[in-house]
Amino acid sequence: MLTIENLTNEIDGKAILKGLSLSINAGEIHAIMGPNGAGKSTLAYTLGGRPNYEVTGGTASFDGVNLFSLDPHERAAAGLFLGFQYPVEIPGVSNLQFLRESLNSQKRARGEKELNGGEFIRLAKEKAALLGLDMDMLKRPVNVGFSGGEKKRAEMVQMGILDPKLAILDETDSGLDIDALKVVGAGINAIMRKPDKAVLLITHYQRLLDYVKPDFVHVLAGGRIVKSGGPELALDLEREGYAEVLGAEVVTA
Amino acid sequence: MNALTLPTRKAEEWRYSDLDALATIWPAPAPTRIDVAAGASARHHLLQDAADGAAAVHDYAITLADGARCDFHVLNIGGKLGRVTFTVTLGSNAHFELNGAIIGGGDQTLEIVTSVTHAQPDSTSGQTIRSILGQHATGSYLGSINVARDAQRTDAFQSVKAMLLDRTATANAKPELEIYADDVKCAHGATVGELDKAALFYMASRGMDPATAKTLLLKAFVAGVFDDVADEAVKGSLEAAALAKLETLV
Numbered sequence: 001m002l003t004i005e006n007l008t009n010e011i012d013g014k015a016i017l018k019g020l021s022l023s024i025n026a027g028e029i030h031a032i033m034g035p036n037g038a039g040k041s042t043l044a045y046t047l048g049g050r051p052n053y054e055v056t057g058g059t060a061s062f063d064g065v066n067l068f069s070l071d072p073h074e075r076a077a078a079g080l081f082l083g084f085q086y087p088v089e090i091p092g093v094s095n096l097q098f099l100r101e102s103l104n105s106q107k108r109a110r111g112e113k114e115l116n117g118g119e120f121i122r123l124a125k126e127k128a129a130l131l132g133l134d135m136d137m138l139k140r141p142v143n144v145g146f147s148g149g150e151k152k153r154a155e156m157v158q159m160g161i162l163d164p165k166l167a168i169l170d171e172t173d174s175g176l177d178i179d180a181l182k183v184v185g186a187g188i189n190a191i192m193r194k195p196d197k198a199v200l201l202i203t204h205y206q207r208l209l210d211y212v213k214p215d216f217v218h219v220l221a222g223g224r225i226v227k228s229g230g231p232e233l234a235l236d237l238e239r240e241g242y243a244e245v246l247g248a249e250v251v252t253a
Numbered sequence: 254m255n256a257l258t259l260p261t262r263k264a265e266e267w268r269y270s271d272l273d274a275l276a277t278i279w280p281a282p283a284p285t286r287i288d289v290a291a292g293a294s295a296r297h298h299l300l301q302d303a304a305d306g307a308a309a310v311h312d313y314a315i316t317l318a319d320g321a322r323c324d325f326h327v328l329n330i331g332g333k334l335g336r337v338t339f340t341v342t343l344g345s346n347a348h349f350e351l352n353g354a355i356i357g358g359g360d361q362t363l364e365i366v367t368s369v370t371h372a373q374p375d376s377t378s379g380q381t382i383r384s385i386l387g388q389h390a391t392g393s394y395l396g397s398i399n400v401a402r403d404a405q406r407t408d409a410f411q412s413v414k415a416m417l418l419d420r421t422a423t424a425n426a427k428p429e430l431e432i433y434a435d436d437v438k439c440a441h442g443a444t445v446g447e448l449d450k451a452a453l454f455y456m457a458s459r460g461m462d463p464a465t466a467k468t469l470l471l472k473a474f475v476a477g478v479f480d481d482v483a484d485e486a487v488k489g490s491l492e493a494a495a496l497a498k499l500e501t502l503v
Contacts, residue, residue: 048458076460088455092473101469102459
């Protein structure tokens with residue numbers, strides 16, 4: 001579904017990703033872990049097409065399409081969802097308005113029929129219930145006044161409504177207490193664990209992986225994938241630390 | 254304001270104006286007088302939507318007797334020059350409320366100029382102006398608040414925010430206070446900003462096309478200006494005209 005080869009990028013002239021390769025097939029859940037500053041969030045933003053995250057080399061192919069030839073909104077319409085570590089607040093725009101415009105923009109781009117008000121509200125109710133988010137929250141402006149946990153739940157409601165093929169979730173577990181983590185983990189499984197979908201989880205900690213079991217775990221350090229393995233790799237990292245598993249020189253590279 | 258000689262930019266209130274456009278209609282028509290009797294309240298609105306290339310000047314002279322109230326809503330979007338001015342005098346316990354939006358593109362010059370005089374004690378006034386300017390448009394708010402010596406306990410505010418869609422557009426905001434009483438509250442704030450890039454990327458990441466995303470953010474920016482228009486038909490026409498104008502800019 002997603003094939004990244006030898007990806008390099010720059011932010012304000014500074015190289016962050018230095019030859020990253022990764023392949024994700026439909027039906028798979030991949031986790032990327034790594035020390036601070038390794039380039040994890042940069043990878044997510046680069047795949048999402050954030051301005052100023054300049055691709056300087058390599059390729060990313062999403063369902064056979066060159067991802068970097070698409071604008072950010074076209075990537076979303078093609079089925080990519082980016083979960084933000086820090087969801088953005090948009091005063092004056094309600095979640096419902098935001099999501100209905102987003103979903104219908106995607107549908108227009110794909111040549112599908114748009115949802116009318118009633119159809120959309122039914123869909124939103126169903127997905128909000130899945131994440132235990134009160135519908136009243138969705139009437140409020142996007143992320144304004146939401147706690148850290150509420151923002152992450154709201155992100156997962158967005159994902160449920162937009163129904164992407166591939167979700168790249170950047171530290172969706174940060175700022176969540178144990179109960180919220182369980183709810184969010186169950187939400188990710190319910191929405192995304194399907195034969196025709198895939199997930200790339202970016203996380204610092206193993207604990208999210210207790211609820212969303214990855215098929216593959218990769219370690220990102222110094223702008224590259226330096227080690228890949230099964231779920232046991234995450235446990236090794238949690239127990240022994242990055243320096244021990246990878247060697248200190250890899251971590252600081 | 255309606256002297257027969259064409260004003261020059263040396264006059265403060267014409268400093269940012271388009272005098273060539275003004276010359277095409279000079280002398281401007283006499284001001285519209287609005288007198289609100291003691292204890293009465295009045296609601297007025299203006300949709301300034303002159304044709305492309307035209308000049309339009311609307312001057313209002315508003316007098317509020319003791320205990321009177323006037324609510325004015327203005328949407329200033331049309332013409333090469335669109336200028337709306339308010340000269341307001343308040344009696345005691347009177348209230349004047351102006352809510353206005355300026356939305357301009359092309360080479361438009363759109364202005365709201367106010368002079369609010371609190372002549373007697375215990376009067377209040379509020380002015381909220383939101384401007385959205387694209388391409389080579391210039392939008393200006395010049396607002397002076399004058400508090401007479403006896404006008405104790407005056408409470409006045411001006412809130413002016415402008416959004417620039419292009420680096421070539423210009424916003425001027427010039428609140429001015431002249432206060433001769435000592436027990437007075439006058440608040441004013443003015444900001445000029447651009448569309449929030451983080452919000453635009455967030456919206457794009459959810460699949461929203463750029464024009465839809467910008468329109469939604471701009472609608473949110475001017476939302477509230479026409480919220481308390483009492484007549485639903487008037488409110489609808491102001492909001493529809495604002496939205497139609499916005500859509501030409503994104």
